[in-house]
Amino acid sequence: MSIPKNIEKEHLLKAIEKIDRQGIPPFGDSQYYDVFYNGHTYPPKLIVSYANIEANGIELQRDSFKGGKNTECFNLLEKHGFDIIEKAERLPFKHNAETSFSAIVNKFIKQALSNDLKTNSYPKSYKNLEIRVSFGQGNPARIPWIALLREGQAVSNGIYPVYLYYKDFKLLILAFGLSETQEAGNSWNLNSPIQTIEEFFTHRLKTKPARYGDSFVHSYYFIDESTSNLELDPFKVDQDLAAIIDTYNNLQLGKANLISVKPIKYKVTDNQQTTFNYRDFVNDAREAGLNFSDKLVIRFISSLCTKPFVILTGLAGSGKTKLAQAFSQWISSDQSQVCIVPVGADWTNREPLLGFPNALDSTKYTSPENGALQLLINANEYPEKPYFLILDEMNLSHVERYFADFLSAMESHEAIPLHSSDEKLSGIPKSINLPPNLFLIGTVNIDETTYMFSPKVLDRANAIEFRVNHNEMEAYLGNSTKLNISLLKAKGAAMATDFVRKAKTENHEFNDFETLNSALLSFFRELKNVGAEFGYRTASEIKRFAGVIHSLNTGWSTDEIVDAAIMQKLLPKIHGSRRKIEPSLRTLASLCLVQQVDVVKVLKSFEEINLEDGSIVNYPLSLEKIVRMHKAVVQDGFTSFAEA
Known part of the structure; x- marks a missing residue:
């Protein structure tokens, strides 16, 4: 396999930073040669392998290319000015x-x-x-x-x-x-x-x-x-x-602080903190090659601030993980504030996220290697900073099996017990809280290898669906900006404190609860007919969601807020057979329209409706989803919110 041609020196330097942070993994060391850089030695193939993550988003398998003199790997490194030395060769230093x-x-x-x-x-x-x-x-x-x-x-x-x-x-x-x-x-x-x-x-x-x-x-x-x-x-x-x-x-030491230090960490002092503005993220993301719509970003950020558990579902490869990764890196001042964990199909308990007491040595605790538990500890120690735990492919295993402690702690606000000792074991406390500055994001794909979410999970999250329309695909194909997510790192860190403050604020102002309440009651009555009605928690979170969006100064109308809330909190719980839910889907579709019309005709000729026409459609986002669910239940005899 050839090495991609787009790997540049900046990617190789990022790879060296990664090795400095994480060390050399098992079997990652070199046998005969090292790269000598800034007084340190590094395995050449490992540098190129990691550089491909920065250039193309995936680690290059080290057994897929060769190392050694006159190979593609060494030529690439030497082309960009890196010195390669034999392991037996001593650097310009005489030992006495x-x-x-x-x-x-x-x-x-x-x-x-x-x-x-x-x-x-x-x-x-x-x-x-x-x-x-x-x-x-x-x-x-x-x-x-x-x-x-x-x-x-x-x-x-x-x-x-x-x-x-x-x-x-x-x-x-x-x-x-x-x-x-x-x-x-x-x-x-x-x-x-x-x-x-x-x-x-x-x-x-x-x-x-x-x-x-x-x-x-x-x-x-x-x-x-x-x-x-x-x-x-x-x-x-x-x-x-x-x-x-x-x-x-060689330093010029004196009275004045003339020379600056360049740590990995981007430090933002209190007097540098500014008011959170979602538009800055949208603009920075576009400069990095990520084109997310304003409305999608607003829904995502408002959902995080409403309740810090968000599920991103929808079309595979539509940007779910990229949005979570991009925003978390943009708002975080330190790389340790973000932990992305790929969920395994073999996860049957909480140990992959929370670890376990060592059964052979009662004085030790085994922490998960993915860093999830340490992220929780750090979030509790630094309450003014946002921390992000991103669970990729969250439904590859039964969520309730490995995530039950998190689901319970979200509502009870009680600590999750880790061990029974009154002393810390290996630095791990007896229990751990889920603080309000911890944001949990799960990405979901639907196929024959995955599991559906239970109402218990959906009731505790905002579910945001990702779709790609014709205009978005056309814009993507015509976009010449190269994706470089590293450009986003810490660019929004000065807004982190205000972002956390919004998430912690109990009551956000909203001036049109009357319209919001009326719409919710209409949907409540119909959802009750199919056993999918919502409870007090959902109603409370929708009202909070409306206040959060209003606090972001987005200019959203009440109908737009209701539409997003229906889509994220109410429709995800609908599933069942045609006989059970088709009548209710028709009624729900009619609730999305301004005037009472023949809803059967609307469902059959949906393409003829202009969703942007506010005189016809109140809730276009929800209506489009309901039509797709209706089409699925007619064709397959069963439907649910999640689609493959």
Whole structure:
């Protein structure tokens, strides 16, 4: 298989960022060659494989193309300026055992495992940098450290290379250090996005560091405390330290903060927060190659704010997952705020989302590798930020089997129990809440491999159907803008606080409840005839939905709001045989019309009706759906809201 020709340097750099965040997966390392970039080495084929995700939306299977000299893979990397070295080849760095710092690091880690807090046996300087060592004062520190400082810098208000040993995780990090006590006054000059320690912990360890989260990761080493050399490669330790010292010595440190840091995280301060405006997302999405209609976006965002559980159903390949992914990345300042989880057909309980207590060791908890549980924990810790759990192909398994705890917690507002211990197990609390800043989005396709939703699920969600009409397809085929969803990352992050505020606000103003209530009662009476009537919860959520749309200043009429509410909250629960529901579908169709006409004729010659004519049709969206359901029940003898 040939490598796609549209992979550019920006895609390769994004792939390197992904490896920095997530590490090298099992069997992902290279055998003979590495890419050498910014003082680090990376597997060439893994870079190209991940780059294809950025360029074409799918990971390239590494066994589908070759690596090695004069191959397509290496030619691509070298074309874009990347250096490829043999694994046995040493980088331009001379290792001198007599001046090696690795022995000091080895001694430091071994002492960190004891209760010895003395530091007078350590050298005072290394390569003209002052050495400061700390194992704690009075009691052993959880994170002992070695810092190397230039003249004028201090651990209390400076920047410096620093080794941090996270004893609980047997993890040594060489970091671009930032003082925690006072503002540093200077910053690191990093030419490419570098992970903070907090981001490293979130992505790799599914938790947060106890301290030093704002410093940046240069290198990391997992320590084997049972071996004499701690599984540390002396050459690599010295090579990494030489690289960070070189960067440090070339900084222009002074009184002014002249140099900026470029972390992966896009940080937005409180005074940068602005009022949420859905139109900004629509415009940014179009610039990224995604053309969603204004009305679809308004319905989606208003549904999230009404109740943070939305189901996206409809035509396969119509943009359901892309909308969820695009909006969540646009509004989030940090990649860890979004978790996309493909649902497995073998999910029979909650463990794939919530994990489980370790049956062999009662002091440990096994968290799911997909990061869903950590997302819930983060959402509870940072209530001002939005967090998104996107369940792709949600109905590949019975939803009620793996999602029951979520469905119950949505209504009871009680915590979901995780384990029985009063202490945290592996950093996991005894129970977890579903906070109002957590947004659950499920995408759904209908075929012979999927399952239908029960009324219990549909009653707790807004279901938005995706269709593609002739004009939309024509616009898509004529659109020359290349899809690049990465352009959306954090562009709307300044509106995140206001978006969460809208979702948390209990009462949104709406001035025409009389018309809304009258329409709902008309539909209630007819739905009751087929056993699909709605309860107080649905009525309350529809009224809230109307207020949310009104708060977005969309200019929607009451009829448009009613139409969307009928489509998303009432029609999804209708299903059954022709004998049972055909009469009611006719009546529901008549309720969508302004005047009483021969509804049978309307159903048969629907194409002749102008849905945009407000003098004929009150609720065009709902009418079109009812006509399609009626057509299906006549042809097949059965119908439901979901269509293949």
